[in-house]
Amino acid sequence: MPELPEVEIVRRGLSPLITGARIDNLILRRKNLRFDFPVGFAKKISGTHITGVLRRAKYLLFELSSGQIILSHLGMTGNYRFFAPVKPGHFEKHDHVIFELSGTNPPSPFLIYSDPRRFGFMDLIDNQEDCAFLKHLGPEPLSNQLSAQMLRERFATRRGPIKTVLLDQRVIAGLGNIYVCEALFRSGINPSTPAKNLAVPNDCAQSDKLEDLTRSIREVLHEALEAGGSTLKDYRQVEGQSGYFQHRFAVYGREGEPCLRPACAGQIERAIHSARSSFFCPTCQT
DNA sequence: ACACGCTCCTGAACGC
DNA sequence: TGCGTTCAGGAGCGTG
Known part of the structure; x- marks a missing residue:
């Protein structure tokens, strides 16, 4: 995928x-x-x-x-x-x-x-600017357009679960189910959290969460790139090679298995958000 | 503006 | 062994 x-x-x-x-x-x-x-x-x-x-x-x-x-x-x-x-x-x-x-x-x-x-x-x-598929896309997550402040603005009006909002390509472009799950785990955010709850102005704790999320998104994408992507069933590189990042999933596809965060005794659970599986640790993603 | 459900599709995995 | 069912999900689209 x-x-x-x-x-x-x-x-x-x-x-x-x-x-x-x-x-x-x-x-x-x-x-x-x-x-x-x-x-x-x-x-x-x-x-x-x-x-x-x-x-x-x-x-x-x-x-x-x-x-x-x-x-x-x-x-x-x-x-x-x-x-x-x-x-x-x-x-x-x-x-x-x-x-x-x-x-x-x-x-x-x-x-x-x-x-x-x-x-x-x-x-x-004819060009990128007039293309209906491209013109409404949000910022590239690996560019310097991604910031906690940018996310705060885009989350402010969104009552839906942050999991769903991060999959919305108009908010941020390029994330899919796997890397959203992984980034939310790394930043300790429960996927069901209403996005706007993280966008409260002048709330230091929420502001830190958005900084964590921003960093986590960048990190997980960079690590996946270095590993050649994730090969589950179908994805292959151009000359047929597999990626290796799937071996480093902390939550994706790990329902029922122990949380990998040190000293966390939680067990990974699966929930459904907009008809997609979300994997998360209920103990350390709050 | 936003949220939600439906739709497309095939192959793998599963249950009886 | 074999057949039917379920699941995987990106994203446009229609509806409320």
């Missing part, structure tokens, strides 16, 4: 391989993923060069020499791989999009987008 670190690892994997490459052809093996592909997609990008690979939130952005940008969201199970197929012309069941490239390093005719559950999607956009 790609969240910010996984998407960033894919970006870092793809960028040196395909920057400067020419898109000779695009093969769409079905008419849609989650949404229909853009009209004339193959025709519009064929013959262009890839001039850069960027990331915004959980979106990959392939900058083209035409000035347009391919927007790619991996959904739950999307992944790119840069292998030539075993037999030319033979692709796997869920290989939906095939970029035929020339001028890659190392040479490979195919960049393949595969996505079993098809929660991912692609679009072709």
